[in-house]
Amino acid sequence: MAKSPTGNVTRTDVAKVAGTSVAVVSYVINNGPRPVAEATRQRVLDAIKQTGYRPNAVARALASGSTKTYGLVVPNIGNPFVASMAHMLLQESLNHGHVMLLGDAGDDRKRELEIIQGLLNRQVDGLFYNSVDRHPYIDVIQASGTPLVMLDRIEPRPGVSMLRVNEREAARQVTAHLLSHGYQQVGMISGPLDMLNAQDRIQGWRDALAEKGLLADEAMIFPANYTRQGGYDAAQRMVASSCLPRALFTSNEGQAIGCIRALSEHGLRVPQDVALVCFNGTDQSAFHVPTLTTVRQPLRDMARSAIAMLKNWDGDAQLAEFPHHLEIGESCGCQLTQQQ
Amino acid sequence: MAKSPTGNVTRTDVAKVAGTSVAVVSYVINNGPRPVAEATRQRVLDAIKQTGYRPNAVARALASGSTKTYGLVVPNIGNPFVASMAHMLLQESLNHGHVMLLGDAGDDRKRELEIIQGLLNRQVDGLFYNSVDRHPYIDVIQASGTPLVMLDRIEPRPGVSMLRVNEREAARQVTAHLLSHGYQQVGMISGPLDMLNAQDRIQGWRDALAEKGLLADEAMIFPANYTRQGGYDAAQRMVASSCLPRALFTSNEGQAIGCIRALSEHGLRVPQDVALVCFNGTDQSAFHVPTLTTVRQPLRDMARSAIAMLKNWDGDAQLAEFPHHLEIGESCGCQLTQQQ
DNA sequence: CTGAAAGCGCTTACAG
DNA sequence: CTGAAAGCGCTTACAG
Numbered sequence A, B: 001m002a003k004s005p006t007g008n009v010t011r012t013d014v015a016k017v018a019g020t021s022v023a024v025v026s027y028v029i030n031n032g033p034r035p036v037a038e039a040t041r042q043r044v045l046d047a048i049k050q051t052g053y054r055p056n057a058v059a060r061a062l063a064s065g066s067t068k069t070y071g072l073v074v075p076n077i078g079n080p081f082v083a084s085m086a087h088m089l090l091q092e093s094l095n096h097g098h099v100m101l102l103g104d105a106g107d108d109r110k111r112e113l114e115i116i117q118g119l120l121n122r123q124v125d126g127l128f129y130n131s132v133d134r135h136p137y138i139d140v141i142q143a144s145g146t147p148l149v150m151l152d153r154i155e156p157r158p159g160v161s162m163l164r165v166n167e168r169e170a171a172r173q174v175t176a177h178l179l180s181h182g183y184q185q186v187g188m189i190s191g192p193l194d195m196l197n198a199q200d201r202i203q204g205w206r207d208a209l210a211e212k213g214l215l216a217d218e219a220m221i222f223p224a225n226y227t228r229q230g231g232y233d234a235a236q237r238m239v240a241s242s243c244l245p246r247a248l249f250t251s252n253e254g255q256a257i258g259c260i261r262a263l264s265e266h267g268l269r270v271p272q273d274v275a276l277v278c279f280n281g282t283d284q285s286a287f288h289v290p291t292l293t294t295v296r297q298p299l300r301d302m303a304r305s306a307i308a309m310l311k312n313w314d315g316d317a318q319l320a321e322f323p324h325h326l327e328i329g330e331s332c333g334c335q336l337t338q339q340q
Numbered sequence C, D: 001c002t003g004a005a006a007g008c009g010c011t012t013a014c015a016g
Helices: A011-018 A022-030 A038-051 A057-064 A080-095 A109-121 A138-144 A167-179 A196-211 A228-240 A253-265 A283-287 A299-311 A334-339 B011-018 B022-030 B038-051 B057-064 B080-095 B109-121 B138-143 B167-180 B196-211 B228-240 B253-265 B283-287 B299-311 B334-339
Strands: A069-074 A099-104 A126-129 A148-150 A161-165 A187-190 A221-223 A247-250 A275-279 A293-296 A319-322 A325-327 B069-074 B099-104 B126-129 B148-150 B161-165 B187-190 B221-223 B247-250 B275-279 B293-296 B319-322 B325-327
Touching (some): A011 A022, A022 A038, A057 B057, A069 A080, A069 A109, A109 A138, A109 B099, A161 A167, A161 A299, A167 A275, A167 A325, A187 A196, A187 A228, A221 A228, A228 A253, A247 A253, A253 A275, A283 B253, A299 A319, B011 B038, B022 B038, B069 B109, B080 B099, B080 B299, B099 B109, B109 B126, B109 B138, B148 B299, B161 B167, B161 B299, B167 B275, B221 B228, B228 B253, B253 B275, B299 B319
Parallel strands (some): A069 A126, A161 A319, A187 A247, B069 B099, B069 B126, B161 B319, B275 B293
Antiparallel strands (some): A293 A325, B293 B325
């Protein structure tokens, strides 16, 4: 009921109503660090209810040194895979009493830096970071002393924790799966070539071809952005250059969908005319026509692990590697083969 | 270089290096509210560079009363339409120097409240809110005095600003479009029936049928969640009950995709066997096979307007209504008709 | 144009 | 078990 100059009920108001000091109010709210007599506790609780008091987390953060806030920096929340990851991270953070500042770089490097500065200034307790390109702004983050977990693969660095799946092995497996269908050639819609994970996947693709003693024809690699448009454009290029292979490996779900669209415009069907697999599918892959054969990442486990890394931060880099999981759908043609 | 007890460079350190008072450092950083001599200004700027000083936004927020932070509460960031909206809001907020606390309720009402409390405690300058169900927690927000913009349709309330498209009219138009193809009946996969926007759309559907003197058969309404699974299940129910109409209106992109998947499992094609339109398509609709005929919302304009409402907040409710936009794709069969 | 100081709403030793 | 008080890093009147 009583109001401070800013119009809000403060701890002082509660103390006044309860007839105690503000310290005791703190002890009640935080369950410590000092014990409070049960009777006093009740008076404080009543006063809180009566005044409608709500603790000011900003003041608490300044005094305690922790904002109970994490930051998440992503290239674009409009990318469904990114959104799935964000969803998991958000859920797990909340489970640990943390809210999340979300920075969406809009695929723009300049904005990314601006966002990082903004989050650091706001004293986040830690940062999850999926960078726009292969040049993440690690230095400025480390200089601030803020715990950092990279969500994408980068060159290892002291003090930088990282989350990743073994993309090379996953790519090898997915390519091998296609080859096991009997194809002699597998094309690849890769990510931008300067991204490390794109290189990893290309390596895996090479590995699988080599195992079968097949030629890894570099002309079969089509770099593209990790978007539907990227997949669409790459497929158009393939068709235009008459380099369309019978089997195709795309680097994410969006590329796969864009690619399937482009193929359909040329009367080509998946899997009947082109067998296709993709990386980083989401829950949505199961609803496509055809359903997508995809490598899934264990996003919930990864989110849990990322949060744990931040909580147990000791300044040392931690690396968590996760198993991928090949989910067979219709797009690779297995099921078609079985039917025949 | 100098360090405060918390290990960070503070304004005091900068003042010491520059040989001024902390007030002057503030004036330089904030470009006011008092003028500073150019020579002094330079010394301060040098000192900032030399010390690597970074302003503490938490302290600033406590002193100034503004966190330069907005909050966004959504049912689930994994929903692509929600993610698109969030993306726009994030971009526009950043343009105004605000970061965004993102709350993902995980489609759970209890978590939603928990999140709202968390954001209010953190003193956000304003809240954008898309609620899980028809019972948004408006009271607790208003009690805190935090400016609020509802992103979805709710019962009008004093002091609650709102963003919306005229869903009834949009639904009428979309239904009329299907009817113009000659169908005598249009089925509807609606949202959950207790949601106001679901009711609005059903009204629009009725309007269109009435215009043509057709019967609005309630058995043609299939309530479903706003997800792919929801659309999938609804379509399965239709087929099972032999109530599958020749033309179908789905309430979002996810439902449309789930529905198309379910139909395909019964050998039914869109648009050849069932003509289909949907609400709230995203950029992704253009890459589907078939491309989706959809009602689009002007998300960028809506985001701009939402930010403006918060900035110009005066305690009064503002209502902004936006035009929808019918985007013709392949799924409704227009283009097919033309070819024949 | 510049400085000394109060105040934002908390936390947490330090005394009792 | 409880209270008085310093301190977190800023902003911003108030004096000069």
